[in-house]
Amino acid sequence: MSVPTHFLHDCQMRIQPWLEQFLAAQNGLAKPLSAAMRYAVLNGGKRIRPALAYAACVACGGHINDANSAAGAVELVHCYSLVHDDLPCMDDDDLRRGVPTCHKAFDEATALLAGDTLQALAFVALACSHLDDTIKTRQVQQLALASANMAVGQALDLAGEGKQLSLHELEAIHRHKTGALIRASVLMGASAAGCTDEQTLASLENFADKLGLAFQVHDDVLDVIGDTQKLGKHAGADAEHAKATYPALLGLQTAQQLAVQLHDDAISAIKHLGCRANALIWLADFLVARDH
Amino acid sequence: MSVPTHFLHDCQMRIQPWLEQFLAAQNGLAKPLSAAMRYAVLNGGKRIRPALAYAACVACGGHINDANSAAGAVELVHCYSLVHDDLPCMDDDDLRRGVPTCHKAFDEATALLAGDTLQALAFVALACSHLDDTIKTRQVQQLALASANMAVGQALDLAGEGKQLSLHELEAIHRHKTGALIRASVLMGASAAGCTDEQTLASLENFADKLGLAFQVHDDVLDVIGDTQKLGKHAGADAEHAKATYPALLGLQTAQQLAVQLHDDAISAIKHLGCRANALIWLADFLVARDH
Numbered sequence: 001m002s003v004p005t006h007f008l009h010d011c012q013m014r015i016q017p018w019l020e021q022f023l024a025a026q027n028g029l030a031k032p033l034s035a036a037m038r039y040a041v042l043n044g045g046k047r048i049r050p051a052l053a054y055a056a057c058v059a060c061g062g063h064i065n066d067a068n069s070a071a072g073a074v075e076l077v078h079c080y081s082l083v084h085d086d087l088p089c090m091d092d093d094d095l096r097r098g099v100p101t102c103h104k105a106f107d108e109a110t111a112l113l114a115g116d117t118l119q120a121l122a123f124v125a126l127a128c129s130h131l132d133d134t135i136k137t138r139q140v141q142q143l144a145l146a147s148a149n150m151a152v153g154q155a156l157d158l159a160g161e162g163k164q165l166s167l168h169e170l171e172a173i174h175r176h177k178t179g180a181l182i183r184a185s186v187l188m189g190a191s192a193a194g195c196t197d198e199q200t201l202a203s204l205e206n207f208a209d210k211l212g213l214a215f216q217v218h219d220d221v222l223d224v225i226g227d228t229q230k231l232g233k234h235a236g237a238d239a240e241h242a243k244a245t246y247p248a249l250l251g252l253q254t255a256q257q258l259a260v261q262l263h264d265d266a267i268s269a270i271k272h273l274g275c276r277a278n279a280l281i282w283l284a285d286f287l288v289a290r291d292h
Numbered sequence: 293m294s295v296p297t298h299f300l301h302d303c304q305m306r307i308q309p310w311l312e313q314f315l316a317a318q319n320g321l322a323k324p325l326s327a328a329m330r331y332a333v334l335n336g337g338k339r340i341r342p343a344l345a346y347a348a349c350v351a352c353g354g355h356i357n358d359a360n361s362a363a364g365a366v367e368l369v370h371c372y373s374l375v376h377d378d379l380p381c382m383d384d385d386d387l388r389r390g391v392p393t394c395h396k397a398f399d400e401a402t403a404l405l406a407g408d409t410l411q412a413l414a415f416v417a418l419a420c421s422h423l424d425d426t427i428k429t430r431q432v433q434q435l436a437l438a439s440a441n442m443a444v445g446q447a448l449d450l451a452g453e454g455k456q457l458s459l460h461e462l463e464a465i466h467r468h469k470t471g472a473l474i475r476a477s478v479l480m481g482a483s484a485a486g487c488t489d490e491q492t493l494a495s496l497e498n499f500a501d502k503l504g505l506a507f508q509v510h511d512d513v514l515d516v517i518g519d520t521q522k523l524g525k526h527a528g529a530d531a532e533h534a535k536a537t538y539p540a541l542l543g544l545q546t547a548q549q550l551a552v553q554l555h556d557d558a559i560s561a562i563k564h565l566g567c568r569a570n571a572l573i574w575l576a577d578f579l580v581a582r583d584h
Contacts (some may be wrong), residue, residue, distance in 0.1 A: 026440070033447040044430050084408060089400035109450055112404070116376060116567035117443040117488055119408065123415050123436035133425040144415035148318070151409040155325040 016273040036106045036114035041079045044097045049074040053189035055279035062193025069129035070188035073122040080118035128228035138191045146184030153177025165244040179212035206269040214262035215287050220245035303343035328398045328406035333371045341366040345481035349573035354485020361421035362480035365414040372410035430483045438476030443471025451573045457536040471504030498561040506554035507579050512537035555580040
């Protein structure tokens with residue numbers, strides 16, 4: 001599998017200044033709230049969801065610039081979700097991307113409000129872009145539904161803690177918790193390109209669903225075999241918290257095989273789009289090969 | 293001042309089933325999350341913001357039904373903000389509308405996620421309505437900016453706690469914390485009617501800004517002179533927490549006069565709209581006459 005560091009790097013170079021400028025443009029944000037938001041958003045991050053939005057836009061024949069607002073909005077939602085997930089009443093994590101979590105660097109109230117504000121600003125980003133109102137409306141639908149589903153997934157995850165979950169239940173958690181936003185990234189990118197062809201959208205949705213699960217299975221695998229320094233969070237945390245994971249349910253080797261199978265299924269779903277879909281395929285390769 | 297209990301009551305009767313049906317339609321919401329959301333949204337509430345959206349729609353010559361999604365969305369955001377504001381890391385309140393706050397009735401994580409989900413669903417409500425995409429896009433802009441500003445206001449409020457604030461600083465807090473959403477209610481209602489006339493929108497914005505402040509000044513006054521049972525929250529809480537309030541800064545009588553003055557200014561701003569604006573005027577009367 002070739003690793004598309006160049007494409008991902010290009011996306012990172014593209015979205016970083018967009019995010020910086022977007023946050024800087026929200027004047028009237030008082031410190032420490034604005035500082036906490038910058039800390040949560042500009043502090044590294046692989047920008048996988050923005051890259052998926054860009055790649056899907058290109059796969060549908062759009063200009064990559066048209067996906068800026070989709071890429072930015074989905075990353076704002078992702079960053080907000082990390083800030084809230086890390087809060088003491090949720091996962092209670094001290095470390096994120098190798099540095100203190102937002103509520104550790106600031107305080108709980110500021111982290112809560114930074115997350116709340118980032119979610120709202122994601123919709124500002126979509127609704128205020130230069131795209132047609134029809135496209136913007138579709139993107140708001142896609143992101144809003146995904147954002148709601150993501151929170152549902154987090155609730156399912158918390159409810160399942162310490163319980164013996166079936167594979168079906170584990171999959172339901174991840175389809176909501178990480179899958180929904182990955183699907184939205186791809187669909188919003190397609191929308192940015194003006195794609196309304198139902199067959200193409202169905203293929204992309206299938207790709208995104210498979211990739212979202214592959215991503216999560218691989219994430220669970222990395223928690224077993226990865227190292228803390230590369231991950232930027234404590235490896236082995238899932239086992240410590242007795243969390244249901246794919247390796248715990250299936251065994252490590254079967255989980256690794258499942259990730260590869262889902263990756264292959266994802267790629268099969270979009271093969272018929274031809275070379276325009278190369279960036280999506282590269283990203284799928286990367287997500288199941290990454291070591292952090 | 294006549295009190296428009298009939299108009300407000302009509303709005304309550306209109307938005308309650310809308311909210312019930314909207315929440316019921318979000319299938320896939322697992323308990324206890326869905327229960328917490330219903331608890332936070334369907335549990336009383338005066339529905340002032342929905343009423344403002346309906347009244348503004350009518351004032352602009354629209355059909356009241358066209359404001360359903362605006363009314364519902366703004367109430368969802370309002371309810372989410374109450375849930376988050378009550379959390380232990382924020383105002384740490386046990387009582388809301390006379391019953392235990394959401395995190396007391398459920399738990400902190402569920403309350404946090406219920407708020408997060410409600411914010412996302414507000415944008416689902418707007419983006420999935422039957423209105424034109426141009427109107428929906430405008431409403432998403434209006435609500436998303438207001439929602440972000442509301443969180444900013446909460447941050448300003450927390451930062452100001454225990455400090456001696458100037459009247460100017462106190463006003464800045466309220467313009468964000470409560471004013472932004474009241475302005476959005478009115479503007480989203482106007483948008484629902486398809487209003488794009490700049491003079492009308494400027495008048496409505498002026499009305500909403502004055503009314504938003506009048507509302508807050510009156511709220512501060514009620515915290516001094518109201519009784520706990522009617523308020524559904526502890527009267528005197530502001531003084532206990534040494535919060536900056538209008539009565540604390542201006543004295544009770546001057547604060548009461550300010551509320552009346554702001555109310556009169558609000559009404560002057562929309563007088564030229566004629567009898568179509570009656571419902572807005574009734575609501576302004578009610579908001580500065582209410583005892584809870």
